[in-house]
Amino acid sequence: MKTFILLCSVLLIVNAKNIDLSSSENVLWTFMNKNNTVGGNAKVPGGVYSDLHANGFIGDILSEDNDVRTRWVAYDSWSYTAKFHVSRDDLTARVIHLVFEGLDTAAFITLNQDEPIGAVDNMFVRYVYDIKDKLREGENELKVSFLSPVAAANMRSSKFFAAPTCVPSVYNGECHVNQLRKMQASFSWDWGPAFPSVGIWKPVYIELYNGAIIRSVTTHTNKVGTDWKLDIKVYLETSQKITQIAGVLSAALQVEGKQILKTWTHVNASSEADGTLVADISLNISENQIRLWWPNGYGEQPLYELNVLLTPDQHQDEPSHKTLKVGFRTLQLIESDASQIFANETAGKGLTFYFKINGYPLFMKGSNWIPSHILPELGESQKDVVDALLISATDAHMSMLRVWGGGVYESDHFYEKCDQLGILIWQDFLFACAMYPTDSAFISTVQEEIEQNVLRLQHHPSIAVWAGNNENEVALRGNWYDTRPSFDKYKADYIKLYVDTIKPIVEDLDPARRYLVSSPSNGLESEKEGYIAMNPYDPHYGDTHYYNYLADNWNMLTYPKTRFASEYGFQSLPTLKTMKTAAKNEEDFSLESEYSRHRQHSPNGYSFIRTQMESHLKLDEKDPKYFEKFIFYSQISQAMAIKAETEVYRQDQANWYTMGALYWQLNDVWQAPSWSSIEYGGNWKMLHYFAMSFFAPVLVSPRLLPSDDIDVYLLNDRFVPIIGETITVDFYNWSSAAPIATKQYSANAEPLSSNLQKDIKINFSDYKKEEVFVKFSLQAAGIKSPPNYVFPVPLKSAVGLRKPNLQITVASSVMSRPNEQFEYSVNIRVDTVVLFLWMETDVKGYFEENGIVVTEPRSVVRFISGKYVAPQALQNSIKIQYYVN
Template structure:
């Protein structure tokens, strides 16, 4: 009663001004950091923060990305670090019933103190921790109030935990030695890749990688809103889950929730009364259903199939604590009206596995997303995340798989995916390991899953959940020596992924498919007690396919599958991306080998080059530059070949998805990525724009040595008539040897059409044409003559060519324009050659980091005309940039 009187007096004194029912203060600046013995003290730290970043900015260490500094900085992860902050005392601490200290991301193990009183302990970097500090702040203010977060070494904590698992080892205990990594990552709830991976360095950071806030409210605050759609006749039924928080304890909740969709006046507007008690943890779920006529909204479509129309749904909460006017608190989420279903129907030999969006079966084209930075505090960088996602959209991708060894991504990531039309296949953060199944670990994971699924769930881009990456196949195929105690490991596997993770997801999101693993056999895995006999069976579910023994340039080695969610091949980052100025060739070779974390080393890369391309002289001063370039050509050819096989097998094998491994990188190192760390495109990424184009022609030589032709049409609409122009070219002439026309081919919407096989060897013999000295090029034309796409087919290995003259290549910058608004410079470049150039590649000399985000409109291409024009666009280079033709290095396979 006294509390209500105090608040009433405060309201009267404000002369009926509206009172906020929720407020918050960001505590994201003026932090201090100390190590355990006080020998290192850092000041003026801003959040998000991690200890590696903070030490580098203070020049205590050099960048972990330089040379072999991933080794020289290992001591950082073995220290304990304390974050300190003086909290300001404000009037708000007395104006509200609840003052909650909210830690959105602590990496990872810490004790949290306010002055000298222990608030609690953290042990999961993916969990938001809340502490009620109302009484403490009122008691301590106006004296100094200090927040102290003592963070312990995750490396030491993981090692200590390992001693507790003597009966059934949690394997693998350590990564392969070539990773230069840390052990027992699978025992702790931290970014798994931070202890090292086959494409990444070990950087087990500590810090506050997300905001810290003080939240002020009376009865309750809006936390999360979940959203699901069903189609009922002429209406969309919107099922909403509104999560309210009442501090950290159960409390009576009285108030009103109001719902509206902005721009749809009079539609889907509702107000409901809430009179309930929250749960023991202070959380209350309120559910409600809205109805929207279908004719009043537009559907949301994936990239390439329609618009990404989004609507703002507003939820408002108003406390019923006083009769005087208040300003309601609100949460606005952007929603998309779309249906999505993973279809697994019986076939003659297995099950289908494809996504039906808005009742349309859609072939998924895309890649795999790893964390954008190995340092979690930098993984949410808005500009870089936007850059990477936009780069994915530009290559016609409509799906990315968020891989399970990184982090649950930022709100911005999912917002951008919504806007760009990129569907998200979402792993939970478990990868390539067995994991504990004791009560403490399972409870910790349950909290993690609840919090992150609630936060992410409403986004229309999220297509499905998979509880882990590769753990089913690892268990069944004995990757880590689990066969001896397989039944025990299987039981723990099901406890974690089925009984906890899947169950927690389904409590929140009943409307999406939850796969127990990736790869898996989907419904067959479920039928086989959630552990399939062969999780890589191509007749079911999704497949991860890697082949380092056969010739990756040969399309006949790819057997396909229903959905290939991982495949790819390694290459080296561009020559200019390495510290070539400061290192000798021998030192650079040593650095490349140090950063090659694959247990197979560089041998697979070099083997594919040797099988297909002319080898550069090993004693040449340009050997490293040449072998790096050839590695990117080989990677692009392998992924092109494999992707086009998968796209062409939609009808013959029911293949409905191709997500190559991997889109991005976390440092400059040999890897499977198409975009280097920092943003520079490899040849592969330039090629993906053509490989994934919606209307495409694919040609291959089959096992009978005949040529197969496929026309691919992803677009929707009426039947179209297409024409193929096929040119036989020699490597030595701009003029084609012969032309063949395939005319008036009827192509329906959203399908693949196979043309009759073509006897290519009989055709070549007509012109006495040696396959090694010739190739075939294709143009795909619409009925009105518009070029839809182009492609090429190699008839033999390029290394066998005997008539491929060395071209002279000249680069000229003929024009430049600059936008002051976007700070982008665009150059028009002319490329002149004296004879055909094989996979002509342009690379900017390393002038600055900004050049990493300079892109050519075309690169790594076959040039069969004396002159071509290419655009170069540089983000953030500015209008004062001074790029010259001499700053562009150029290479071709037949020029080396």
């Protein structure tokens, strides 16, 4: 068990003078392929696919099959060249460093044609070079020559092969990405295309200074009695040699009431051989001077400004400072004897696995984050896309996202936004679904990668836990890649990389935060078993990933127990509206089209979707709108499956102490079948609307048993109990919009709990199951609990479900909302039950509810738009779909 309080957020540029080498009027970048036949002006930060598109050599990379048609780009080698000017005064600086924040991936760097600067091999590392003796007055030329990433991966694999041999052919990808410290998904994944890019994907600049600069700041806090102690570690950097660093190091923290707390210390010490020095400073803060930071849904996220300043003793040397936004909270990952909670031999066996924040055990609700764009430079720069996705997560009551290990360490902006929104981050290190080499060069660059990124991210309150890799423990134990004949070798490599290399770095730089060697894993039990557990999916320990496409995913009884579900999911197709941004020909819109086959990277993916649909929904292949309905029904099926699984996990807080549900996955990188709840482009699938309900802070959650009885749970994620409120149970038949019977029960729930309502006895003994369904709702002052439903038979077997007389009108009055938004009332009138009513419009905006089960003759849904449109125009634009046999 480990405890820590996190401090967070934005690191500003230091006070050294910087010569920005990004594309501008003063710095012109060009790019060229190996034989000088393709090239043009480049944008830095950027990447070769973006530049080729901007120069007219390739079209929209996400259109049709352009991922394969443009693969020649990845097979070629590319160079980026910039010319820039330096003044005589600039050259007088004592320290002149060339800094690359991110290079993707294998490259050689030269300055002024014949001056070699260095070679790089890791896109996640910041590279700093001393160029004082190489820079010259006037014009200088910087050149970065990138190797083909495909060729580089193959060359390394011929020397240091690590399984698997290649990705499945259906991925249309490339091989051996595990040889490169590059975004693993860039060579393709089951949800995304291969775009093995190269480029200067983060800023590049020249630092000029005379003394020392503050490169990084980490914060470590402890609550002692009524006080907090804030220990600050300041990572100083100067020239890359032993240097005396002398000056005053000070810290100022602005707390409540605009009070400013200050402290200082004198620094006078020699740096290490690489020019670095770590200095310490601390502050004492009364608990009355700050407010606690809470995850989304549990409280506010107050952040306080911390300024750290180094003032050198030598007056000719510049001061250096960093400013951070800080948040105070405690967080523990509790892995303790489960028998303390359940005194039996089933649930009580093993260890718990849950997060305790500010002293409270909180159920983690959320999803998994993949890169926001398949091109890393766009994922880094498109802040509006990141913001929209993260806000969508909070709208669905999410309190945690898992940054998956096949992507990138996200931008500073991403973690800052998570700090502001209260989204905790389960941060994987970037190793996924493969074995990895452990030669000295690979280990060396991984050490630098881990150290830099832990130093960069450690102070964010949003970071909850580090995990060494995605699925590599279970892959090795489960022989996913035919590694059994070499199991001992791969186990030794596994321990060398994740235990001997990464673990000590993390625990040295961030000693209070839990480092999990893998996900999924049995946590402490896996460590006890030598880091490769006999059964990494043991439900009595740690976290699990669960996928089963052949079982009935709508049935709650399908799902196994787990302490923490960190991955689970089911596929659906994107809407036709989104699909049409990639496919232009009508013949593409068929499951049998070349386009559809190309976009489905999951083996047998369409078959699995069809199997689930046909188990519950009726769809005629001869229907002229078959493809359109297949898309719609796939979203229904996905939403219902993830709803069922998520509610099981929330219910199982009561009987198994399941304490987390992070479904796979939040977002998409292209217009294709995937597990996401938000389509590429930002449109919500039905699943995301359902997530607003199944993650609601208070929810009546029923579970249909094989006996046809219904267990009813009351889920309460609030700090206050629910006492003596009323659960209403309405029985409906399929042909009316009013209940045929209503029962009411007293309801109670402890704070932060799942509560089986033992006094509620419900079954279908008085009804024909094919003719009825049940609606559950909670009436309570100040509590908004969404309705919930039990369908006792597959919907395809429902008797009486008929086509409705349906009227959609938009009220003439329009309300103005803050932030220049407009609210429209969309009125829905029906004469019978309507299942999964889905509304779409070309008007830019969103419906607050969608995929609705309509059980009332009249209801209202709000539509929110950032731009005024006439109500009649909105009404005319709304297109609807719903399910009917």
